[in-house]
Amino acid sequence: MDGYDFFRMLGAGARFDFKRFQRDAEVLKIKRPTPVVVNDTKENQEKPTPLLQPSRKRKVECHQIDKPKKNRVSDDESNDSDNDYGDESEESSCESGSSQSDMEDGLNQDSDNELQILGNIRDKGDDSEKTTTKVKKKEKKILTAEKLATIKQEEINHVRNQHRIHVYGTDIPVPIVTFEELSSQYKLNPQIIKNIKAVGYQIPTPIQMQAIPAMLHRREVMACAPTGSGKTAAFILPILHHLQEPRKDGLRALVLAPTRELAKQTYLEFQRLSEGLGFRILYINKTSSFVNKSGAKASRKFDILVSTPNRLVYLLKPNPPLIKLSSVQWLVVDESDKLFEEGKTGFRDQLAAIYKACDGHSVRRAMFSATFAYDVEEWCKLHLDNVLQIYIGARNTATSTIEQKLLFVGSESGKLLAIRDIIRQGIQPPVLVFVQSKERAKELFHELIYDGINVDVIHSDRTQLQRDNVVKSFRAGKIWILICTDMMGRGIDFKGVNLVINYDFPNSAISYIHRIGRTGRAGRPGQATTFFTENDVTNLRSIANVMKEAGCPIPEYMLAIKKPTMKARKKLAKRAPQRDRISTVPLYDLEKANKRRKMIQNQKQRQKLVQERKESPRSEAANSSATITTAKQEENSITDVESTVSPQMNINSTPVKTKKNKRAVRPDFHKES
Numbered sequence: 305m306d307g308y309d310f311f312r313m314l315g316a317g318a319r320f321d322f323k324r325f326q327r328d329a330e331v332l333k334i335k336r337p338t339p340v341v342v343n344d345t346k347e348n349q350e351k352p353t354p355l356l357q358p359s360r361k362r363k364v365e366c367h368q369i370d371k372p373k374k375n376r377v378s379d380d381e382s383n384d385s386d387n388d389y390g391d392e393s394e395e396s397s398c399e400s401g402s403s404q405s406d407m408e409d410g411l412n413q414d415s416d417n418e419l420q421i422l423g424n425i426r427d428k429g430d431d432s433e434k435t436t437t438k439v440k441k442k443e444k445k446i447l448t449a450e451k452l453a454t455i456k457q458e459e460i461n462h463v464r465n466q467h468r469i470h471v472y473g474t475d476i477p478v479p480i481v482t483f484e485e486l487s488s489q490y491k492l493n494p495q496i497i498k499n500i501k502a503v504g505y506q507i508p509t510p511i512q513m514q515a516i517p518a519m520l521h522r523r524e525v526m527a528c529a530p531t532g533s534g535k536t537a538a539f540i541l542p543i544l545h546h547l548q549e550p551r552k553d554g555l556r557a558l559v560l561a562p563t564r565e566l567a568k569q570t571y572l573e574f575q576r577l578s579e580g581l582g583f584r585i586l587y588i589n590k591t592s593s594f595v596n597k598s599g600a601k602a603s604r605k606f607d608i609l610v611s612t613p614n615r616l617v618y619l620l621k622p623n624p625p626l627i628k629l630s631s632v633q634w635l636v637v638d639e640s641d642k643l644f645e646e647g648k649t650g651f652r653d654q655l656a657a658i659y660k661a662c663d664g665h666s667v668r669r670a671m672f673s674a675t676f677a678y679d680v681e682e683w684c685k686l687h688l689d690n691v692l693q694i695y696i697g698a699r700n701t702a703t704s705t706i707e708q709k710l711l712f713v714g715s716e717s718g719k720l721l722a723i724r725d726i727i728r729q730g731i732q733p734p735v736l737v738f739v740q741s742k743e744r745a746k747e748l749f750h751e752l753i754y755d756g757i758n759v760d761v762i763h764s765d766r767t768q769l770q771r772d773n774v775v776k777s778f779r780a781g782k783i784w785i786l787i788c789t790d791m792m793g794r795g796i797d798f799k800g801v802n803l804v805i806n807y808d809f810p811n812s813a814i815s816y817i818h819r820i821g822r823t824g825r826a827g828r829p830g831q832a833t834t835f836f837t838e839n840d841v842t843n844l845r846s847i848a849n850v851m852k853e854a855g856c857p858i859p860e861y862m863l864a865i866k867k868p869t870m871k872a873r874k875k876l877a878k879r880a881p882q883r884d885r886i887s888t889v890p891l892y893d894l895e896k897a898n899k900r901r902k903m904i905q906n907q908k909q910r911q912k913l914v915q916e917r918k919e920s921p922r923s924e925a926a927n928s929s930a931t932i933t934t935a936k937q938e939e940n941s942i943t944d945v946e947s948t949v950s951p952q953m954n955i956n957s958t959p960v961k962t963k964k965n966k967r968a969v970r971p972d973f974h975k976e977s
């Protein structure tokens with residue numbers, strides 16, 4: 305048997321697609337073979353054929369194998385050629401062609417049996433009608449299936465359009481529209497469904513609709529959805545499903561968050577949604593106590609870890625590491641654009657160390673954030689396996705339920721007047737006030753504390769216990785106004801924050817989106833007021849654009865402001881602008897008052913000395929030496945007490961003698977510092 309025979313054997317009964325491979329057929333000089341009409345004898349009918357098992361009328365076609373699918377004919381061209389169940393007269397013409405290939409010869413001469421059978425099939429006069437009906441039915445069935453698929457796709461598209469879900473990637477899982485679908489389609493543990501209902505989630509939010517099925521399909525994702533849109537549950541639910549039950553296999557899921565407050569909040573959400581499942585979830589509050597209490601064995605005891613990158617890297621550094629991440633199956637990076645930032649405020653180096661430690665073969669990764677960063681997207685495309693990119697709404701936009709306002713306050717002192725004015729007009733607590741640094745947070749706190757309102761402050765200088773207590777009190781409604789820095793700008797979910805005041809202008813549009821995103825969460829309404837002065841023009845335009853995008857009214861001049869250079873924006877993002885201190889008393893007046901106070905004090909001291917000398921002239925010498933000694937001692941003791949505060953103290957406190965007076969010096973000093 306030569307090659308053609310073999311080819312014929314293989315290709316018998318299969319159809320050569322002349323429509324698609326017309327050029328190939330021409331090159332190989334393959335023509336459509338003419339069907340050989342064979343008598344419809346019983347004998348012929350009964351001849352067995354191993355390769356042909358036709359159930360309906362078929363053409364005899366050559367099956368071109370191992371030919372690259374190039375030079376395909378276009379749609380137009382294909383219209384000209386015959387269809388699959390085409391005209392047989394055309395096929396007959398093929399057969400009579402003088403330049404038939406050897407292969408065709410082989411077909412005609414050596415495969416009589418097969419052709420006879422074919423002929424039998426073709427010429428089954430009685431059966432042909434039945435066969436045609438069958439074919440038609442099958443075609444109809446195919447059409448119906450296709451139609452159904454189209455209808456289903458249209459429905460899916462409709463759901464995505466309705467919820468502004470944009471997905472990029474291949475084999476995109478169908479979005480869910482109810483949580484019940486999770487049990488019917490993904491066999492989610494009924495206890496998880498029960499927990500979802502118990503926390504009050506009735507229907508999934510758009511990000512949950514698409515990200516949950518994606519992660520349930522073990523797809524690596526990069527998800528970007530507005531603030532307060534339920535991203536946390538979107539990654540928690542699939543993780544709980546995949547982990548199934550508590551095991552002592554080590555940490556199987558790791559969630560990273562940029563701040564301790566956010567890590568703790570995620571930890572609490574894990575607890576709420578995994579109620580009754582028995583998972584052991586670890587949140588590292590203090591690395592030292594973790595090492596003492598849990599030690600290296602912790603990796604075995606817990607199923608899920610929620611941490612900030614810094615703490616985790618600290619535990620990974622020793623050799624051998626104090627924590628093992630090799631059994632991690634899901635690594636979730638929350639606020640991914642923040643964690644990817646380089647430099648002092650970012651965590652890129654720490655992330656790299658953590659990725660390296662998650663060296664299990666089945667690790668899947670998911671990035672979540674409310675704002676999109678180009679470098680995160682690029683990284684995800686390069687490093688994640690068949691990544692699915694999910695975006696809800698337009699990228700880098702604020703939540704539409706927030707009413708945003710910009711307020712020109714003239715100068716720094718104008719800000720204090722403005723905030724007092726807002727408070728006087730009536731506020732609906734809780735209110736968050738953002739300033740650019742911890743120093744300014746302290747200054748503003750000292751100003752507002754005397755206004756008779758429940759105000760507190762949170763910043764990185766406060767102890768962890770203080771920070772935890774403040775968060776707790778704010779959540780409980782004991783604090784009405786919370787002054788904070790950008791530390792609280794991301795991810796924190798304070799229920800029902802009604803108003804966010806940007807006392808200091810945010811240093812980027814991204815920071816603005818996150819800050820104001822502390823209100824208007826989970827579909828609730830919220831308000832955001834941003835103070836600005838002439839010094840804030842650099843970012844004014846970009847923030848005005850965010851507001852415009854969300855449908856807030858914006859004066860035209862703001863959008864017409866010249867776009868700042870990239871250099872200026874980067875500089876501003878790195879370092880906040882210098883601002884006057886927050887105080888109702890101008891610094892000049894403060895200094896002047898201090899000078900006066902010192903003069904009066906010195907004058908009094910001198911008068912006192914003169915008086916003493918007058919009263920006992922004989923003991924003058926002894927007294928004066930005693931005074932000097934006591935003053936020196938006092939000076940030293942004051943230095944001990946206040947040296948941590950300021951070196952200027954020594955200069956001011958020289959003449960003080962008694963304990964009572966010593967205390968009196970302190971307020972002066974404070975004002976000066």
Ligand SMILES: Nc1ncnc2c1ncn2[C@@H]1O[C@H](COP(=O)(O)OP(=O)(O)OP(=O)(O)O)[C@@H](O)[C@H]1O
Pocket residue numbers: 504505506507508509512529530531532533534535536537673674794795796797821825826
């Ligand atoms: N399906 C749901 N139905 C109702 N509320 C929900 C649903 N999912 C989450 N929430 C609630 O929405 C609020 C915001 O959720 P979450 O903190 O996960 O938002 P986020 O998208 O992570 O926001 P951010 O970007 O600010 O971190 C939470 O109070 C949460 O309990």
